Amino acid sequence: MFDTKMLAADDASISEAVRLLKSGEVVGMPTETVYGLGANALDENAVRKIFAAKGRPADNPLIVHISSFDMIKPLVSYIPQLAYKCAQEFWAGPLTMIMPKSDIIPEVTSGGLDTVGIRMPSHKAARAIIDRCGFPIAAPSANLSGSPSPTTAGHVFNDMNGRIPAIVDGGFSAVGVESTVISFEDDAIRILRPGFISAEELKEITPNVIIDKGVIAKLEQGAIARSPGMKYKHYAPKADITIIDGSLDAFRAYVKKHSDSDTVCMVFEPNDCDGLDVKSIIYGETDEKQAHLLFDTLRELDNIGAKKVFARCPRKSGVGLAVYNRLLRAAAFQVVTLK
Ligand code: AMP
Ligand code: MG
Numbered sequence: 001m002f003d004t005k006m007l008a009a010d011d012a013s014i015s016e017a018v019r020l021l022k023s024g025e026v027v028g029m030p031t032e033t034v035y036g037l038g039a040n041a042l043d044e045n046a047v048r049k050i051f052a053a054k055g056r057p058a059d060n061p062l063i064v065h066i067s068s069f070d071m072i073k074p075l076v077s078y079i080p081q082l083a084y085k086c087a088q089e090f091w092a093g094p095l096t097m098i099m100p101k102s103d104i105i106p107e108v109t110s111g112g113l114d115t116v117g118i119r120m121p122s123h124k125a126a127r128a129i130i131d132r133c134g135f136p137i138a139a140p141s142a143n144l145s146g147s148p149s150p151t152t153a154g155h156v157f158n159d160m161n162g163r164i165p166a167i168v169d170g171g172f173s174a175v176g177v178e179s180t181v182i183s184f185e186d187d188a189i190r191i192l193r194p195g196f197i198s199a200e201e202l203k204e205i206t207p208n209v210i211i212d213k214g215v216i217a218k219l220e221q222g223a224i225a226r227s228p229g230m231k232y233k234h235y236a237p238k239a240d241i242t243i244i245d246g247s248l249d250a251f252r253a254y255v256k257k258h259s260d261s262d263t264v265c266m267v268f269e270p271n272d273c274d275g276l277d278v279k280s281i282i283y284g285e286t287d288e289k290q291a292h293l294l295f296d297t298l299r300e301l302d303n304i305g306a307k308k309v310f311a312r313c314p315r316k317s318g319v320g321l322a323v324y325n326r327l328l329r330a331a332a333f334q335v336v337t338l339k
Pocket of ligand 2 (some may be wrong): 140141149
């Protein structure tokens with residue numbers, strides 16, 4: 001096995017990443033959401049290497065990343081009016097827009113769909129890499145399929161060492177959860193995956209914002225997912241996580257009754273577990289901090305060998321909805337609701 005090279009996010013390293021990408025290779029790269037596994041979105045063979053490195057199911061489409069609005073035109077057959085407005089308001093940033101694809105997007109990239117998800121990241125190194133490549137870059141999260149998304153180059157290394165030639169280290173991902181994924185229906189926006197751009201913010205573009213039911217509900221067997229990624233097991237650490245939905249007092253009472261020596265609590269603030277005989281791990285008291293730390297916390301649970309985890313429930317609105325959506329999947333939809 002070979003070792004994956006860690007590159008600093010400086011000019012020389014970006015040149016090396018661009019050289020690899022131009023030669024059809026896959027590179028781990030930072031973005032403001034999470035780290036991505038990038039390859040030339042228009043090169044079928046390069047894109048196949050992404051699926052192989054991740055062990056990603058072939059029908060789960062990849063998001064295509066661009067560095068200027070003009071790059072979008074050859075990739076899609078039609079740009080809805082609402083997409084222009086969203087781009088103006090939220091790009092560069094953590095918003096992915098699904099549009100009908102043009103023929104130059106290979107089927108491997110779109111997972112066989114006739115649409116493509118496009119995003120313009122704001123991370124400086126990501127923008128520089130795409131710019132210097134001159135082609136759009138397909139980049140799913142740089143984790144092994146099923147495990148928590150990576151928010152540091154170290155996370156990527158843990159999953160991808162020996163599977164890809166290089167990783168560009170751009171520090172801790174600022175946002176920490178993947179982009180908001182939206183599609184357009186007449187004069188409405190449908191949220192397929194919540195992210196840092198919240199439903200509340202999208203309502204400023206149009207009041208008609210629909211939150212797809214797959215965002216917080218388990219897809220029924222046989223149902224067709226509007227966003228194929230929603231049907232797969234996700235973000236799962238080895239620990240058995242239960243989300244405890246209730247006040248701090250109710251959470252503490254539940255933990256007191258149901259914990260044992262193996263229990264780890266995933267809480268908002270250092271004193272949430274004061275006086276309780278359990279280990280705790282803190283993921284932040286605001287939606288934004290929770291988004292920033294969620295995946296790192298899920299990986300940390302594995303590092304400390306946690307087996308049974310009780311997690312305080314994030315808010316189900318604003319950026320909290322994105323955290324809740326990921327945590328629900330990490331918890332295999334196990335939620336205890338307390339009054
Ligand atoms: P990841 O690449 O890990 O951030 O996951 C990308 C997410 O976007 C997955 O849930 C995909 O199913 C979804 N996605 C990407 N392209 C499309 C598309 N054309 N239509 C619907 N969902 C998409
Ligand atoms: Mg992913």
